[in-house]
Every structure is written in C-alpha cells, then in structure tokens.
Amino acid sequence: MWKEFKAFIAQGNVLDLAVAVVIGAAFQQIVSSLVDHIIMPFVGVILGGVDFSSLVFQFGDAQVEYGMFIQAIVDFLIIALAIFIFVKVANKLIKRRAEAEEAEEEMEEEPPASEVYLKEIRDLLSKQQESQPNDDKE
Secondary structure, three states, X not given: OHHHHHHHHHOHHHHHHHHHHHHHHHHHHHHHHHHHHXXXXXXXXXXXXXXXXXXXXXXXXXXXXXHHHHHHHHHHHHHHHHHHHHHHHHHHHHHHHHHHHHHHHHHHXXXXXXXXXXXXXXXXXXXXXXXXXXXXXX
16 A cells, blocks of 8 residues: 555656646635735725725624625636636637647658659559560560
8 A cells, every 4th residue: 555655646647737736726815916906906995995895794792893794706707817818828829839730740741742743653653564564575
C-alpha cells in the first residue's frame, strides 16, 4: 500500500493539482482585493453610497449579515468571469497552436513538385514498358 501511495503522490497529476490549488488560493486573494477595494466601492457609489458589508437586519436576537452574502456572490461572479476568460483565451491559443502544427505537418508531408513529376514520369515509363511486347524472349 505504501508503494502505491508513493506512486500516486509522484504522479505528475497530483503535483499539478497541488500547484493549481496554491495558485488558485493566491488568485482568490487578488480577486477578493479587486472586489473589496475597487469594484464594490464603485457599486456602492452607484447605489447611493451603500456599503454592502455593513448591510444587516435584526431577526429576533440574530443579526443577519446579508451584505456579506451579496459580497460573496459578487466575488464568485467575478472569479467565475475571470476563469471563464482565462480558459477561453487558453483554448484559443491551444487551438491556434494545434492548427499551426497541423499546417506544418501537411507542409512536411507534401514532397516538392519536381519530385512528384519525376514519380509520375517513372510510373508512366514503367507502364509503357509493361504494355510493350517483350522481343527479347523470342
């Protein structure tokens, strides 16, 4: 079991996943700062100076902080939009690279025109030889 676990941990996918989690956490901090310090103040100004983080209402003895919920929704939407744009751009770049490689392979596979003509001439000559009666055997 230990050997299997070591093999699992040593796989590239696990290391890639660990790196993705760390980068994702850092990206989340950047986006949260963007939302908290840049976007939400503008949204607050547009809505008449409302600070979403301070929006609360009392329900009995409980204090419902729905402003924090609105803040979390905005965070999620901005993170989702940023990831969507990143994936869209990455897919476009990957597609361009694949198309370029395919075009390059097609160019490499096609022999030069002179070589194609020489092969056609060779084939025609060999057909002519086969169609002519062979006088050497008589």
